Amino acid sequence: MSNLSGGHMEEFVLVGFPTSPLCQLLLFVFFLAIYLLTLLENALIILTIRLTPSLHRPMYFFLGHLSFLELWYINVTLPRLLGAFLTQDGRVSYVGCMTQLYFFIALACTECVLLAVMAYDRYLAICEPLRYPSLMPPSLATRLAAACWGSGFFSSMMKLLFISRLSYCGPNIINHFFCDISPLLNLTCSDKEQAELVDFLLALVMILLPLLGVVSSYAAILAAILKIPTAQGRRKAFSTCASHLAVVVIYYSSTLFTYARPRAMYTFNYNKIISVLYTIIVPFLNPAIYCLRNKEVKDAFRKTVLGRCHYRRDVPD
Numbered sequence: 001m002s003n004l005s006g007g008h009m010e011e012f013v014l015v016g017f018p019t020s021p022l023c024q025l026l027l028f029v030f031f032l033a034i035y036l037l038t039l040l041e042n043a044l045i046i047l048t049i050r051l052t053p054s055l056h057r058p059m060y061f062f063l064g065h066l067s068f069l070e071l072w073y074i075n076v077t078l079p080r081l082l083g084a085f086l087t088q089d090g091r092v093s094y095v096g097c098m099t100q101l102y103f104f105i106a107l108a109c110t111e112c113v114l115l116a117v118m119a120y121d122r123y124l125a126i127c128e129p130l131r132y133p134s135l136m137p138p139s140l141a142t143r144l145a146a147a148c149w150g151s152g153f154f155s156s157m158m159k160l161l162f163i164s165r166l167s168y169c170g171p172n173i174i175n176h177f178f179c180d181i182s183p184l185l186n187l188t189c190s191d192k193e194q195a196e197l198v199d200f201l202l203a204l205v206m207i208l209l210p211l212l213g214v215v216s217s218y219a220a221i222l223a224a225i226l227k228i229p230t231a232q233g234r235r236k237a238f239s240t241c242a243s244h245l246a247v248v249v250i251y252y253s254s255t256l257f258t259y260a261r262p263r264a265m266y267t268f269n270y271n272k273i274i275s276v277l278y279t280i281i282v283p284f285l286n287p288a289i290y291c292l293r294n295k296e297v298k299d300a301f302r303k304t305v306l307g308r309c310h311y312r313r314d315v316p317d
Contacts, residue, residue: 009168012097012187014090016081016177017272028085034284035078041287042067044301052300058141059125060297062118063290065145069114070283073107076100077178077279084177094168097179102160104178104279108255109206110152115248116210117144119217122241127224155206162195176272178279183271207255214248243290250285254278 017027045067049055080100084090092100124135163181169189176183181199185192221241228234254277291297 009094009170009172011091011093012168012172012174012179014080014084014092014177014179015173015175016084016090024085028082031078031085031280032082034280035074035082038074038280038284038287039071041284041291042071045287045291045297046071048297048301052303055296055300058121058136058138059118061138061141062114062121062145063297065148066111066114066118067287069107069111070286072103073111073279074283076103076107081177092179097174097184098160098164101163101179101181101184102156104180105159106153106156108152109155109202110148111251112207112210112255113148113151114145115244115251116213116217117148118244119214119241119248122244123217123220125240126221126237151206155202159195159199159202162198166190166192166195176275178275180271180275207252211252211256214252218245243294246289247282247286251278251282254282 017024019027046064049060049064049067077100080092121136121141124132128135159181163184166185166188167190168184168187171187174183174187185196185199188195218241221237225234225237228237254274257274291301
């Protein structure tokens with residue numbers, strides 16, 4: 001029987017992905033490869049943007065913040081899962097679970113707002129190209145990025161304030177690979193209506209309002225693109241926001257699918273599969289989507305990273 005500490009369980013047990021030993025090994029190799037590649041991709045993007053003066057513009061400033069967020073995101077969810085594969089021990093302390101939940105919610109909310117800000121930036125660049133430097137100066141970009149992080153962490157603090165006040169009397173088995181809101185609320189033995197209401201209201205603010213901003217920005221962008229007289233001009237304009245649009249569709253579709261009806265997800269293992277998409281696969285795909293479709297980033301990467309390697313190799317001892 002689980003011990004209680006201050007009215008709470010001392011630990012939870014994360015089920016993870018209970019399969020055969022061979023499947024466990026294959027999943028470990030898969031997640032480890034994803035983890036290492038995600039770290040490498042996002043670190044290279046941040047390094048390239050930082051070392052390339054031509055990329056010191058709001059568009060790439062926000063992209064650097066997104067890559068930093070993805071680095072943090074992947075480190076919140078995957079290391080504990082990889083450790084559970086190795087040790088066959090999915091136990092996590094109550095404090096550790098709440099800490100993981102706090103950072104996970106904070107980063108998820110921050111990403112929602114940041115994607116909306118990036119959509120607004122693309123709207124200004126395409127619909128107001130002549131006034132763009134004055135409408136989006138570096139000082140405003142810095143304040144918008146700070147607002148994204150601040151709103152995300154504040155929202156998470158409010159959610160955790162209500163979730164941590166709940167009592168968890170047993171069982172302590174979480175059918176997930178990390179501490180998420182829905183599985184935790186499903187385990188509480190106290191009245192969770194207030195916590196669910198706060199979670200719902202903050203989800204409206206932190207998910208649906210940014211999504212409305214994204215949709216509004218891209219509606220205006222689409223209208224502006226359709227007015228461009230030449231097909232080449234339309235393709236060029238659309239290419240500047242295609243990468244961001246792809247990321248938005250993947251992230252919001254998986255997030256909304258998971259959290260739109262949390263009660264219906266309590267008893268389904270599909271929740272874990274969808275969670276893999278937006279907590280592990282999306283951070284892995286984002287750098288590839290942005291770099292493969294962005295010639296400026298690819299050229300900067302070759303000059304900054306590969307060029308420095310060639311330079312060091314050519315320097316005599």
